[in-house]
Amino acid sequence: MIRSFLTVSTGTLASRLLGFARDSLIAALLGTGAVADAFLAAFQLVNVVRRLLSEGALNAALIPAWLRVRDRDGEAVAAAFAGRVLGSVSAGLIAISIVIALLMPLIIMIIAPGFVGSASLDLAVQNARLMLPYLAFAGPVTVLMGLLNAQGRFALTAFSPLLFNIALIAAITTLLLWHVDATVAAWILAASVGIAGLLQLLMLLSQRSARLATPLRVSFDKDMRGFFAKAIPGMIASSGPQWLMVAGAIIASATPAAVSWLYFANRLIELPLGIVGVAMGTVLVPELTRAARSGDRDAVAHVESRALELATGLALPATLGLIVLAEPIVRLLFEHGAFGAEDSAATARALMWLALGLPAHVLIKALSPAYFARSDTMTPLLATAKGFVVAVALAILLGHFFGASGIAASIAAGAWSSAISLLRKGTREFGFSVDAAARKRLPRIVLAALAMGGLLWLTAGLLPSQAHGLIRFIALGSQIAAGIVVYGLLLQILRVASWREAAGAFKRPAQPDPGA
Numbered sequence: 001m002i003r004s005f006l007t008v009s010t011g012t013l014a015s016r017l018l019g020f021a022r023d024s025l026i027a028a029l030l031g032t033g034a035v036a037d038a039f040l041a042a043f044q045l046v047n048v049v050r051r052l053l054s055e056g057a058l059n060a061a062l063i064p065a066w067l068r069v070r071d072r073d074g075e076a077v078a079a080a081f082a083g084r085v086l087g088s089v090s091a092g093l094i095a096i097s098i099v100i101a102l103l104m105p106l107i108i109m110i111i112a113p114g115f116v117g118s119a120s121l122d123l124a125v126q127n128a129r130l131m132l133p134y135l136a137f138a139g140p141v142t143v144l145m146g147l148l149n150a151q152g153r154f155a156l157t158a159f160s161p162l163l164f165n166i167a168l169i170a171a172i173t174t175l176l177l178w179h180v181d182a183t184v185a186a187w188i189l190a191a192s193v194g195i196a197g198l199l200q201l202l203m204l205l206s207q208r209s210a211r212l213a214t215p216l217r218v219s220f221d222k223d224m225r226g227f228f229a230k231a232i233p234g235m236i237a238s239s240g241p242q243w244l245m246v247a248g249a250i251i252a253s254a255t256p257a258a259v260s261w262l263y264f265a266n267r268l269i270e271l272p273l274g275i276v277g278v279a280m281g282t283v284l285v286p287e288l289t290r291a292a293r294s295g296d297r298d299a300v301a302h303v304e305s306r307a308l309e310l311a312t313g314l315a316l317p318a319t320l321g322l323i324v325l326a327e328p329i330v331r332l333l334f335e336h337g338a339f340g341a342e343d344s345a346a347t348a349r350a351l352m353w354l355a356l357g358l359p360a361h362v363l364i365k366a367l368s369p370a371y372f373a374r375s376d377t378m379t380p381l382l383a384t385a386k387g388f389v390v391a392v393a394l395a396i397l398l399g400h401f402f403g404a405s406g407i408a409a410s411i412a413a414g415a416w417s418s419a420i421s422l423l424r425k426g427t428r429e430f431g432f433s434v435d436a437a438a439r440k441r442l443p444r445i446v447l448a449a450l451a452m453g454g455l456l457w458l459t460a461g462l463l464p465s466q467a468h469g470l471i472r473f474i475a476l477g478s479q480i481a482a483g484i485v486v487y488g489l490l491l492q493i494l495r496v497a498s499w500r501e502a503a504g505a506f507k508r509p510a511q512p513d514p515g516a
Contacts, residue, residue, distance in 0.1 A: 016271040018165035023267050024333050025172040030182055031338025032260035038123035039186040040263045041112045044249060046131045046193060048242040049138060062146040064375060065227055082213035084224055086143045091218045093139040097132050104128050111246055114253030127186055133194030137201045144204045147212040160203050167196035230377050237368060237380030241273060241361050244391050244414045248407045251395040258404040264334055265351040265408065272318035273361050305438035307366045313445045315362035317487055320453030322355040328463050328476050350408040357412030360419040367422040379425055387418030441496050448490035452483050
């Protein structure tokens, strides 16, 4: 499991780093004005769909269903089942895209009510419509990735999202060199989103992964209706962080530039969340499904314990690092071109508050697979809905007094509300099994993370704030690298993990699926 986790995490890390490069270029191209707010509101809608469908979300329903059919009826029947899912998802998303295109003005008014009566509304509608073709490609991409993950083939699905960011970076770079008007640049960039989705689909099809879903059919029979009844709640629940950002954007749209500040701050949260959260959704669901179906409580406890250790070990130091180094990170990544010093300060403040919710987001990613493996998608959905309501209610209050920072704090509170709901329900219903090794390691992981955070806080004042960008990059990178090394040494000193074990996780072959 560790090797698969690291494979997915490495691919996600590469994608997120390219995402930073993409967003840094977007900030330089569009800044934080009305055009940027409109584009990012539309792009956030696409990002919700991306998370809703891809990056492990559909695995919650597809993998258990596909494994059950394959083990019961064989490979051919499983391929036919997958073919019906692939055809139905693709056809359904095309129809949904058409409806969304017609209703786009209403949708934008709902997710960004502050745009009503301003030029941002029309700009957001135009940008969102240009991005809609992405949905037609996202459906088949998601199904093919889920089928590959079900067979333990994580490498291709982990690295295929790189194409999305590479295509957008190429488009933004071209626009910057051409010095195109910001409004026209936003339109061209919006149209490039669909092209990026097409490239990702072509990459998967070039590997002949489509043979896992044959024959291709559109069907909404009883089996398909049952599948979608479980899939849709699970997909919505798996996209909890994005729904919370939508909740924040609804309130932030009334304040100029606040949507942009929250968007760029959240992009930094998505790096550690993606590394841990996506890997959790991709790897844990098949592992827990097999363990739960076998009835082996020790196997379930082992998977859940390792997941909790990995989540805590990666999310906690990331949280502390983002809080301590918020401003230098934001300035280095985004303060270019139309993105000024005031934008950096506001984004950094929002980032500090958003970072407080990162452990909750990761905890949700670690807890939700325990429900998905038991074919329970409604409980995570209800927890997500509760967090959304909490975030909106608090954002109305805190946003009025504290602006974007108050909205960011509300998003963090919504995440903790969802996490606590899942923890309480799971403990009451079936109990989360944490083995003795995890009970021994978890306090030591927390201690190591706090020590690393303290070191970063003590040395934060040494960073050169007015130096050349390259010097600031080297200084900040060196400080982060030193923090990682110190954290690793502390984990070894406290006997949480050794360098040999970490290297061995990459070398050991993944355990084959007995039914593959």
